[in-house]
Amino acid sequence: MIYVPMSERRGDDLQQGVIEFGRAVDAPEDSFLLRRLSLGEPEGLQSVIDGLTLALISYCYHRHPRGENVHEVMEKLEAAEPGSEEASELERRADDAAALQIPFIVTVNRLIEEYYHLRRSLEERLTSLSSNA
Numbered sequence: 001m002i003y004v005p006m007s008e009r010r011g012d013d014l015q016q017g018v019i020e021f022g023r024a025v026d027a028p029e030d031s032f033l034l035r036r037l038s039l040g041e042p043e044g045l046q047s048v049i050d051g052l053t054l055a056l057i058s059y060c061y062h063r064h065p066r067g068e069n070v071h072e073v074m075e076k077l078e079a080a081e082p083g084s085e086e087a088s089e090l091e092r093r094a095d096d097a098a099a100l101q102i103p104f105i106v107t108v109n110r111l112i113e114e115y116y117h118l119r120r121s122l123e124e125r126l127t128s129l130s131s132n133a
Contacts, residue, residue: 014039014125017118018048024111025059045126049119056115060108065100073097 015037022033033051038044077090 014118014121017114017121018052021052021111021114021118022055024114025055026063027055031055039122039125040129042126042129045122045129049122049126052115052118052122056111059111063104063107065104067100068093068097070094070097070101 018037019034022031027033031051033048033055037048039048073090073094077087077094080087080090
């Protein structure tokens, strides 16, 4: 998703961005993030902001690969005798752990960027509504 400043974003674009983000983080089909939202009132906007935050946290918790920690395995590898059977086994384990974790990290980085831009746009709209009240 490419960031479009709030001043250039229409309500429908922001609405669609929230829905797409909800789908990307596997929000349940009955989630309010996947429906038309009321973006014209401060309470509704704050609920959307909070919902996006919780959806991202939930995605990270539930989708994180449960393999070994690459950094811990690498620390053990540094302490192992180079060329030893133990070092070979630790290298294999580190490769396996990285193979599980790297795609997840790439996805989370993309989601965080999308989250940041959506949140920023929603907060700009919230500030605008609050200052007009």
